Amino acid sequence: MEKVRGLDTPFFLVNKPTFLNNLARLSNKIEGLGTSLRPHFKTVRSLDAIQYLLPDKTSPVTVSTVKEAEALANEGYSDILYAVGISASKLSRIRDLNSKGAKVRVLLDSMEQAQILNQFCQDNHCSIAALVEIDCDGHRGGINPNDPALIQIALLLLDGFAQFQGILTHAGESYHCFDQISLRESAKNEVEAALKATKQLRSVGIACEIVSIGSTPTAHHYQNLDGITEVRAGVYAFFDLVMAGIGICNINDIAASVVTTVIGHNKDKGWLIVDAGWMALSSDRGTENQPRDCGYGLVTKCDGKQIGDLQVTTANQEHGIIEAVNGCDINFEDYPLGCRLHILPNHACATASMHKQYHVFDTQDQTYDVWTRIQGW
Amino acid sequence: MEKVRGLDTPFFLVNKPTFLNNLARLSNKIEGLGTSLRPHFKTVRSLDAIQYLLPDKTSPVTVSTVKEAEALANEGYSDILYAVGISASKLSRIRDLNSKGAKVRVLLDSMEQAQILNQFCQDNHCSIAALVEIDCDGHRGGINPNDPALIQIALLLLDGFAQFQGILTHAGESYHCFDQISLRESAKNEVEAALKATKQLRSVGIACEIVSIGSTPTAHHYQNLDGITEVRAGVYAFFDLVMAGIGICNINDIAASVVTTVIGHNKDKGWLIVDAGWMALSSDRGTENQPRDCGYGLVTKCDGKQIGDLQVTTANQEHGIIEAVNGCDINFEDYPLGCRLHILPNHACATASMHKQYHVFDTQDQTYDVWTRIQGW
Numbered sequence A, B: 001m002e003k004v005r006g007l008d009t010p011f012f013l014v015n016k017p018t019f020l021n022n023l024a025r026l027s028n029k030i031e032g033l034g035t036s037l038r039p040h041f042k043t044v045r046s047l048d049a050i051q052y053l054l055p056d057k058t059s060p061v062t063v064s065t066v067k068e069a070e071a072l073a074n075e076g077y078s079d080i081l082y083a084v085g086i087s088a089s090k091l092s093r094i095r096d097l098n099s100k101g102a103k104v105r106v107l108l109d110s111m112e113q114a115q116i117l118n119q120f121c122q123d124n125h126c127s128i129a130a131l132v133e134i135d136c137d138g139h140r141g142g143i144n145p146n147d148p149a150l151i152q153i154a155l156l157l158l159d160g161f162a163q164f165q166g167i168l169t170h171a172g173e174s175y176h177c178f179d180q181i182s183l184r185e186s187a188k189n190e191v192e193a194a195l196k197a198t199k200q201l202r203s204v205g206i207a208c209e210i211v212s213i214g215s216t217p218t219a220h221h222y223q224n225l226d227g228i229t230e231v232r233a234g235v236y237a238f239f240d241l242v243m244a245g246i247g248i249c250n251i252n253d254i255a256a257s258v259v260t261t262v263i264g265h266n267k268d269k270g271w272l273i274v275d276a277g278w279m280a281l282s283s284d285r286g287t288e289n290q291p292r293d294c295g296y297g298l299v300t301k302c303d304g305k306q307i308g309d310l311q312v313t314t315a316n317q318e319h320g321i322i323e324a325v326n327g328c329d330i331n332f333e334d335y336p337l338g339c340r341l342h343i344l345p346n347h348a349c350a351t352a353s354m355h356k357q358y359h360v361f362d363t364q365d366q367t368y369d370v371w372t373r374i375q376g377w
Helices: A002-006 A016-032 A047-053 A066-074 A088-099 A111-124 A149-159 A172-176 A180-202 A241-246 A348-352 B002-006 B016-032 B047-053 B066-074 B088-099 B111-124 B149-159 B172-176 B180-202 B241-246 B348-352
Strands: A011-015 A036-039 A061-063 A079-085 A103-108 A129-134 A163-169 A210-213 A230-233 A256-266 A271-274 A298-300 A306-315 A320-324 A340-344 A357-362 A367-372 B011-015 B036-039 B061-063 B079-085 B103-108 B129-134 B163-169 B210-213 B230-233 B256-266 B271-274 B298-300 B306-315 B320-324 B340-344 B357-362 B367-372
Touching (some): A011 A016, A016 A047, A016 A357, A036 A061, A047 A066, A047 A367, A066 A079, A066 A088, A079 B256, A088 A103, A103 A111, A111 A149, A129 A149, A129 A180, A149 A163, A163 A180, A172 A180, A172 A241, A180 A210, A256 A348, A256 B079, A306 A340, B002 B357, B011 B016, B016 B036, B016 B357, B047 B066, B047 B367, B066 B079, B066 B088, B079 B088, B088 B103, B088 B111, B103 B111, B129 B149, B149 B163, B149 B180, B163 B180, B172 B180, B172 B241, B180 B210
Parallel strands (some): A036 A230, A061 A079, A079 A103, A103 A129, A163 A210, A210 A230, B011 B357, B061 B079, B079 B103, B129 B163, B163 B210
Antiparallel strands (some): A256 A271, A271 A320, A298 A306, A298 A340, A306 A320, A357 A367, B011 B256, B256 B271, B271 B320, B298 B306, B298 B340, B357 B367
């Protein structure tokens, strides 16, 4: 397309048909299992893309920052889950959003946070709904699904000025699974942890309106979602090399790349120097401990065709160094100064975060859009 | 200060007196050696800070993107060096800046680039000045100072429509030096490579108006700069853990930190969970191969006092996990939910790049400013 050639490099390119295909694949899967998807906005973070992620303004959405919640609420989206442990300092912004008609739920995993939330609601004559975070695999936060503290926290919220609305868990350790069996086990374990928690609550008569689970690897491997009210996932929208390494997608499913220009040859060292460093690619090395370490990204031609042995092996601020790996040599004539290459990201959330805008191409219907990313907290 | 407590976390804080002290330290050193500093704008990238970096609008400055050059030229700064290998696609923006009165010089290291530049200048009835990049330590781009291609490139420019104005080298490998002797050697080697290149050019009667060298580690270790017309450095303005690890600064000289809030305790695992993940800290692991690996950053109290054994060991998008290292335990009572900590960056350029704004405090005269960062390319 003419437009892509006119843009200065480096820039973040979205292949729109691939993006839409990724969205459809997961929503079909989750809806096919009888539950609903609550997409995580943290990956795409653009209101220009929101119509594709959320069918309507009441569609459930997950955010990782209050800033995203504010942007979505401002556009009229109402069913928002802020899925990072709440701190007192963020509550007034949540209250303000709720007072304007949004329903922003918060997350917590301790009596202390529940007390803080109750106190804030009492002091501010408001009621904020909370989910309790359950730890299903030791990845980050949350309490054990069998921990009696779960009931105590739920009761504290139910008896106080805040609201208890359910539980949430996230199988973050699924990122370390590399075969279908362990992925299915991780998915099953995530479901079971959520159900254990709800069972414990039900045993004392506490209902869970929301039973929220999800991570991109597990979301693609659920077999049965009975008792689960929603699934969260984010990076599935773009996909990336980490997800390809885990086996969740193919390289061709990666909808995002950084377009870069060859600005130097170091023939003695076998280096192509390009104008995409970590400012454009991010410093994310998410494939470092995977069976295939992709450096700072794999290289494709402009038609999306992967160049087997080339990867970005070094990233400085505005320079990337591309080398052939596996004992291959670069044929420098194939990559003259000024030629353009695409770098597939290790971690699309991280690479997207380095860009204010995405350049979105639909090669099928020959359209081009610019999507603006919401920045900050 | 009241203001710092009112800001939502995470945010990027600049300790202004420390920042000013870092600037003064290097400019005094370089001026004391009889040459001038051409600060690299890529670290700070804020026009709000420019008055501290550049004494006046004719002060020399280095940039790593055309976007920075445009921002500076728009403010009237004229002496700009774009220190990334030039590609044809960026030349029209350089021409536009020069036609408005700026003098933006470009960098190249091949006959092919010199031909492209000449052709562009001929076609556009303009003349753009170039420096030739010299490779002093095998770090990235450039040609060997003794390579006869240097004379060929210079002559091609001199005989063509572009201009040849001198040479540039960068001791990027100095980042792998960990003692004073090797730092001094790296600094001396950088100077010598530059002088070798100018000697080769002089031998055929070609003068170098500009002999530009620099990296933050070497810049602090030059002994003699005879024959060098300018020194470039960027990260010295903020400093960071990588620089402290190399021994260029002390921890107390680090002028930048990310302020974060404790949002969770995992007492079983010995984890403090904070609201600064890689979105706020960057994924940079620049200390990974240093004698002291600082994870994703070291932790200080709000008064800047370092907490000896705490570091961010894991960074997710909006979560950081802080652990005590060296066999120590965290006393959780010291870090209640809601308490604030500061994270010192591995690499200040990378951490600053994650933020649209810097919150700049002068604890001495109790002033507060917001500096806006220039984003994109």
